Amino acid sequence: MDVADLGLPVDVPSTALFTDQYELTMLQAALKGGTAERRSVFEVFTRRLPHGRRYGVVAGTGRVLDAVENFRFDERVLAFLRERAIVDEETLKWLAGYRFSGDIWGYPEGEVYFPGSPILRVEGSFAECVLLETVILSILNHDSAIAAAASRMASAAAGRPLIEMGARRTHELAAVAASRAAYVGGFATTSDLAAGFRYGIPTVGTSAHAFTLLHDRERDAFQAQVESLGRGTTLLVDTYDVAEAVRTAVEVAGPELGAVRIDSGDLLLVAHRVRQQLDELGATGTKIVVTSDLDEYAIASLAAAPVDAYGVGTQLVTGSGHPTCSMVYKLVARADSADPAAPMVPVAKKSTGGKVSVGGRKWAARRLDRDGIAEAEVLGTGPVPDELAGQQLLVRLIEDGEVVAREPLDVPRDRHIAARAALPLSATQLSRGEPVLPTEYAQGLSGS
Incomplete structure (x- = not known):
C-alpha cells in the first residue's frame, strides 16, 4: 500500500516513527542485555469501558494491519534517530532490517468487546513486538471510540x-x-x-x-x-x-x-x-x-x-464524550530464555491502584444462552472447554509477518450489526449502566 493510502504526509516514509522514544530505548537495552529475542506475547485490552457504556466496538483493525506492514526504518528515519542520538549504532543496524515476522491474532473488526477482552494479541520476539505498542494503541483507541459512539447513534x-x-x-x-x-x-x-x-x-x-x-x-x-x-x-x-x-x-x-x-x-x-x-x-x-x-x-x-x-x-x-477507550498493550507471557524451545512464562503487572493485568496467553469465547443470545465473555488459558470451542472470538490476522485477514469494509460493518443483535436487548439502552455482559475468567485466572 502506498504511503498516501495511509493518510500520511507524502514526506513521511513509513509508520515507524508513530511510536514513543522509550520503545526504542527498551529495544537498545534488551539487545545489550541479551533478552531482545525472547519469545513474547503482548495483549491489547481495556480494564473498563467508558463510564456508563454497555459494550465496546472493535474498529481500526484494518488500519493496524496496514501500519504493521509499513513499519519500516528507512535511511531518513535512521538518520533522524542517529542525529538525535536516540539509540546507538548497534540498535540502528538492527532497526535497518526490521520487519515484523511474528503472528497477530485479534477480535475481528466490527466485533463487540468487554473489560479484559484480549482485543489483539501480538506474538514474536520482544524486540519486534515492543516497537508496535504506540501505533497499535493509537489506532485502536481512536477508531474503537468513534465506532462505539457510531453504534449507539445507529441504535438510536x-x-x-x-x-x-x-x-x-x-x-x-x-x-x-x-x-x-x-x-x-x-x-x-x-x-x-x-x-x-x-x-x-x-x-x-x-x-x-x-x-x-x-x-x-x-x-x-x-x-x-x-x-x-x-x-x-x-x-x-x-x-x-x-x-x-x-x-x-x-x-x-x-x-x-x-x-x-x-x-x-x-x-x-x-x-x-x-x-x-x-x-x-x-x-x-x-x-x-x-x-x-x-x-x-x-x-x-x-x-x-x-x-x-x-x-x-x-x-x-x-x-460522544469518550474520545478514547483506554486500551493498553501489556506483556502477558515471555520465554524464560532466548532459546527458541524455552518454555513460556506468564507475567503480569501487580502494582496497586487498579492497574494490574492478568498474565498468560489467553483465548476468548462468548457463551450463549439457549436462545443464541450472549450471556458472558469468557477468558482463559490452556485448552478451550468443548462447550465454548465453537464460540471463540480471536482470529489470525498476521501469520509469520504476512497479513492474512484483509477484508472489504462492508464485512466488518455487517459483522457489527450481527454482533450487536446477538447481545441482550439492554445493550442498546442509552441510559448509563454496567457492561451488558460479565467477563468471566477460567482456568485459575482472576481479573481486576
Whole structure:
C-alpha cells in the first residue's frame, strides 16, 4: 500500500516513527542485555469501558494491519534517530532490517468487546513486538471510540440513515479514520471525500448556508442548485425563514424535491411543521434531513419526529464524550530464555491502584444462552472447554509477518450489526449502566 493510502504526509516514509522514544530505548537495552529475542506475547485490552457504556466496538483493525506492514526504518528515519542520538549504532543496524515476522491474532473488526477482552494479541520476539505498542494503541483507541459512539447513534436512529460529517471538527487525518470507524459502527455515508477515496465509503453533500448567502435571493440559490444538481437534491431551508424557504423550495423544484435540511432551532418542533407543510404542498415524497450538533441522545429524542436522516459531526468524531477507550498493550507471557524451545512464562503487572493485568496467553469465547443470545465473555488459558470451542472470538490476522485477514469494509460493518443483535436487548439502552455482559475468567485466572 502506498504511503498516501495511509493518510500520511507524502514526506513521511513509513509508520515507524508513530511510536514513543522509550520503545526504542527498551529495544537498545534488551539487545545489550541479551533478552531482545525472547519469545513474547503482548495483549491489547481495556480494564473498563467508558463510564456508563454497555459494550465496546472493535474498529481500526484494518488500519493496524496496514501500519504493521509499513513499519519500516528507512535511511531518513535512521538518520533522524542517529542525529538525535536516540539509540546507538548497534540498535540502528538492527532497526535497518526490521520487519515484523511474528503472528497477530485479534477480535475481528466490527466485533463487540468487554473489560479484559484480549482485543489483539501480538506474538514474536520482544524486540519486534515492543516497537508496535504506540501505533497499535493509537489506532485502536481512536477508531474503537468513534465506532462505539457510531453504534449507539445507529441504535438510536432505529434504521434511519446516518451521515458522517465531522471532518471540520477534528484533525484532517483523524477525520478520515473517524469516517471509516463510523461506517463500521453503522453510518451509511460520509461528507469527507478523502474517506470516500481511500475506503470506498459512499459520499454525500450539497450546499451550506454560504451558498444561499452568496445570492441576492434565496430563490436564486435554490434555482441554481436545482439546475446544477437536479430536483432530487437537498435544499438547506433554515438560512432565513424556514416556512418561506420550504414554500420556495417546492415552487422551484416541484414535488419531486429530494429533501430539505434543517440545521438549527427546535428540531422536533420544526421537523413536524416542515413535514406538514411539505405534505400540504404536495411534496409528500420529499425527505427531511436534520443536523445541528446531534448525539445519540438527541437522535433518540427525535424518534417520534418525521425525520428521514441525521447528519452528525462533532459528537461523533469526539466519541460522544469518550474520545478514547483506554486500551493498553501489556506483556502477558515471555520465554524464560532466548532459546527458541524455552518454555513460556506468564507475567503480569501487580502494582496497586487498579492497574494490574492478568498474565498468560489467553483465548476468548462468548457463551450463549439457549436462545443464541450472549450471556458472558469468557477468558482463559490452556485448552478451550468443548462447550465454548465453537464460540471463540480471536482470529489470525498476521501469520509469520504476512497479513492474512484483509477484508472489504462492508464485512466488518455487517459483522457489527450481527454482533450487536446477538447481545441482550439492554445493550442498546442509552441510559448509563454496567457492561451488558460479565467477563468471566477460567482456568485459575482472576481479573481486576
